[in-house]
Amino acid sequence: xxxxxxxxxxxxxxxxxxxxxxxxxxxxxxxxxxxxxxxxxxxxxxxxxxxxxxxxxxxxxxxxxxxxxxxxxxxxxxxxxxxxxxxxxxxxxxxxxxxxxxxxxxxxxxxxxxxxxxxxxxxxxxxxxxxxxxxxxxxxxxxxxxxxxxxxxxxxxxxxxxxxxxxxxxxxxxxxxxxxxxxxxxxxxxxxxxxxxxxxxxxxx
Numbered sequence: 001x002x003x004x005x006x007x008x009x010x011x012x013x014x015x016x017x018x019x020x021x022x023x024x025x026x027x028x029x030x031x032x033x034x035x036x037x038x039x040x041x042x043x044x045x046x047x048x049x050x051x052x053x054x055x056x057x058x059x060x061x062x063x064x065x066x067x068x069x070x071x072x073x074x075x076x077x078x079x080x081x082x083x084x085x086x087x088x089x090x091x092x093x094x095x096x097x098x099x100x101x102x103x104x105x106x107x108x109x110x111x112x113x114x115x116x117x118x119x120x121x122x123x124x125x126x127x128x129x130x131x132x133x134x135x136x137x138x139x140x141x142x143x144x145x146x147x148x149x150x151x152x153x154x155x156x157x158x159x160x161x162x163x164x165x166x167x168x169x170x171x172x173x174x175x176x177x178x179x180x181x182x183x184x185x186x187x188x189x190x191x192x193x194x195x196x197x198x199x200x201x202x203x204x205x
Contacts, residue, residue, distance in 0.1 A: 055182050063124065066118050069116055133192070
């Protein structure tokens with residue numbers, strides 16, 4: 001069997017040095033492109049939720065806690081979207097079915113059980129005042145800072161309880177880009193605002 005001669009050590013060293021120099025040059029160019037590329041603006045962090053097979057986001061600053069769903073205490077005479085009351089740390093939260101609020105079918109669970117409850121912080125600036133709510137969802141995933149959708153992919157008018165649309169790039173998600181609708185909680189909960197107080201009677205009435 002014929003022997004194959006190996007290059008002299010000096011030749012090997014020359015090859016390695018040339019390869020190292022080429023890699024160093026490529027790395028330098030890559031870093032230069034990263035420094036000159038404009039930073040892509042991000043949206044405020046949101047909590048990712050799945051409801052009815054779709055992905056949504058809610059402002060992370062409005063989320064107090066995420067808990068496994070449990071059967072709430074029913075409220076007789078309440079609309080179906082209100083599943084009942086849930087107590088947490090001595091405070092009562094009205095549990096709302098997010099799928100029903102958005103006109104979607106629950107994905108992989110019954111409307112009254114399973115999934116997660118997302119407990120929201122009350123916002124005194126909103127019409128709901130200090131009322132406490134929890135959203136029943138199929139699943140609460142994780143907190144992310146999404147990117148705005150490019151203009152050519154952004155719906156003209158989100159409407160309803162959707163504030164805007166955003167995306168989670170593939171490198172930050174589970175191997176594929178995720179497009180989500182970020183919900184406007186004030187609009188979503190607008191129908192549950194307390195009725196305005198009647199004006200005081202006029203003097204002498």
